[in-house]
Amino acid sequence: MVGVLALGLGAILTVGGIFVPATYLKPWSAGYYQQFKDVRMRVVAHAVLAPSGHNMQPWTVQLDTTDPDVLYLYTDPTRLTSAVDPLARQTMVSQGTFLAYLQVAAEHLGYSASFDLFPNGTYDETNLKTSMSEHPVARITLAKDPSTKTDDYASLFLSDTNRSPYSDAPLTSAQTSALTSVGDASTARLSILSDKSDMKTLGEFGIQGTLIETKNIAATSESDAVFHGTEQAKNTARSGFAVEGQGTSGFMKYFLQGLITIDPALNDDATGAKNAIALTAAGVAHTAAYALISTPGNSRAEQVQAGILYAQFCLHARTLGLVMQPLSQVLQEYPTMAGPYAAIHSEYAPEGQTIQMLVRMGTATVDYPVSMRRDAKDLVHAP
Numbered sequence: 001m002v003g004v005l006a007l008g009l010g011a012i013l014t015v016g017g018i019f020v021p022a023t024y025l026k027p028w029s030a031g032y033y034q035q036f037k038d039v040r041m042r043v044v045a046h047a048v049l050a051p052s053g054h055n056m057q058p059w060t061v062q063l064d065t066t067d068p069d070v071l072y073l074y075t076d077p078t079r080l081t082s083a084v085d086p087l088a089r090q091t092m093v094s095q096g097t098f099l100a101y102l103q104v105a106a107e108h109l110g111y112s113a114s115f116d117l118f119p120n121g122t123y124d125e126t127n128l129k130t131s132m133s134e135h136p137v138a139r140i141t142l143a144k145d146p147s148t149k150t151d152d153y154a155s156l157f158l159s160d161t162n163r164s165p166y167s168d169a170p171l172t173s174a175q176t177s178a179l180t181s182v183g184d185a186s187t188a189r190l191s192i193l194s195d196k197s198d199m200k201t202l203g204e205f206g207i208q209g210t211l212i213e214t215k216n217i218a219a220t221s222e223s224d225a226v227f228h229g230t231e232q233a234k235n236t237a238r239s240g241f242a243v244e245g246q247g248t249s250g251f252m253k254y255f256l257q258g259l260i261t262i263d264p265a266l267n268d269d270a271t272g273a274k275n276a277i278a279l280t281a282a283g284v285a286h287t288a289a290y291a292l293i294s295t296p297g298n299s300r301a302e303q304v305q306a307g308i309l310y311a312q313f314c315l316h317a318r319t320l321g322l323v324m325q326p327l328s329q330v331l332q333e334y335p336t337m338a339g340p341y342a343a344i345h346s347e348y349a350p351e352g353q354t355i356q357m358l359v360r361m362g363t364a365t366v367d368y369p370v371s372m373r374r375d376a377k378d379l380v381h382a383p
Contacts, residue, residue, distance in 0.1 A: 013251075016258030017231025024238045027373040028157060036376070038063070039111065039142060040071045045376040046105030050311060051160040051326075052094035054081045054226055057239045057374050059098050060381045062136070069143060072119075072136040073098060074381070077129035079239070081226075083218035087333050088128065089303055093356055095137045096307020101156060102140065104315060107148040114141045117301045137304060155318035159368040162323035163279055164247055165286030166362030170194065175320050176289075182316050187295065187302065188309040188356065191348075194289035201347065202327075202358065203284035208340050209329030210280040214273035216336055228372070229260050229267070238374045246279065249369040283325060288362030291324070298354040306356035317361060323368070324361040331355055 026032055033045035044061055052058060058079035064070035075088075075095060085091055099115055106113035116139040123131040171179075176192055183190035193202065213219050226240030231254075234242055243256050260267040293310050295302035314324055330340045349355050 012258035012262065013254045014258070015230070015261050016254035016256070017234075018254040020231035020235065022231060022235070024234045024372040025370065027376065028370050030157060033105070033376075038068070039106075039109065040068075040140075041376060041380075042109060043102045043105045043111075043113065043142070044071070044379060046156055047098045047102035048373050048376050048379065049156055049160075050094070050097040050101040051314070052097060053085055053090035054223070055239055055241060055245075055371055056081060056091075056094070056226070058091050058094055059379055061379050062381055062383055065383060069141055071140050071142075073138045073140060074136050075132040077132040080129075081222055083216070083222040084213065084329075084332050084334070089298070089333065089356070090328070092137075092300055092303035093307035093310065096304040096309070097311040098307075099138060099140070099304070100308045100311030100315070104150050104152050104156060106142055107150040108153040110144060110146055110148060111142045112145040112148055114143070115139070116141075117304055122300050152312075152315040152319045155315040157370075158318045159323075159370045160314060161245075161325050162247075162364050162366075162368040163245070163283055163325050164364065164366045164368065165282050166288055166323070166360075167365050168286070169288065169363045171289050171322070171361070175322065178320060179291075179313060179317060182312050183293075183309055186305060186309045186312075188306045189292075189294050189353070190309055190313055191292045191294070192289055193292065198290065199287065202290040203287065203360075205330045205340060205344050206284050206327035206358065206360065207277070207280055209327065209332070209337065210276055212337055212340070213329045213332070214269075214276055216334065219334075220269050220272070223272075224269070227267075229257050231257070234372050238372045238378075240372065242372060244369040244371050246275065247366060247368050253369075280327070283360060284327075286362070286365075287360040288322075289360075291357070291359040291361060292348055292355055293357040293359075294349055294353040294355045296353055302354070303356065310357050310359075313359075321363065322361055323364040324359050327358050327360055331358060 027048050033042045036042050040063055056079040058076045060074045060076045062072040103113040119139040120135050228234045228237045228242050243253055248256055293306050295306050330344055
């Protein structure tokens, strides 16, 4: 019996990929960027670690052939998630996170990085995908600057999302002040809320958004399509979802991957919805504070600015020993989310602002594993 069990366990772990090298994690190596001689690629190699909606990493870059200090960031229109992000707003927020990570990397390497957003004009919204391919999100200029410094470089290499319940420790006044000041120079606004009323209201919005999303067939189908349950699949895709997103790592990662590969019913939509709701409820019950990032309007440039601020906030929070999780389902713009979307804006953006991000934060009780990342070389496209 013991032998049979051992063989069964070995088969499950093998199917789950325990003997497959995790090449999808190579970008997380501290020395990964050193393979590149071009400083532009060195900063891109760091920027691929940035968080993005559905972990789609919807970025391409173009290296200027006439100026070795300039590169362009584009949105990859093949990596949109139209069910949960029909207006591509979250995709544009993800462009901002890339820029913020790139800037921190540049500062660590002794360069300044300046951004000119939409240098060739903004998108044609009537022909969005084509426009995304033709119009850069940003012109990025690097310049040697020995005076640059950053406190947040090490935070680039830490997991960007932690979905676990946090400790009961509140944010200190020093942490709150330091994080609030991150937004001082931004056109976007960062608010950190921790009083009892806000905690209850925002937690309820977080749960409500999760409930609605799990009942949206198009949204769940979209998530299913980018879920990768084996090491082989993750090495091929290098983006999207995997079991690590629920905090699973080590031996249990391979065991779970093997089980759901052998019996996909263990990870069907009903099970996934139940787990997502339970995870959100447990997280909301153990959260120290919430952060809201909003913009005066909702232009493409403002969406990018919100993403820059979000990433700066996340990086500095991790430097201060904190973790976070976006709970932005309630901010999605499809019809069944319209009610809570209007309600949270009425409560927290009464002057017509657009709330771009809702984030729970606190002190971790468990470490979360990092997730798949694309090879920096795969982001480069020719002019």
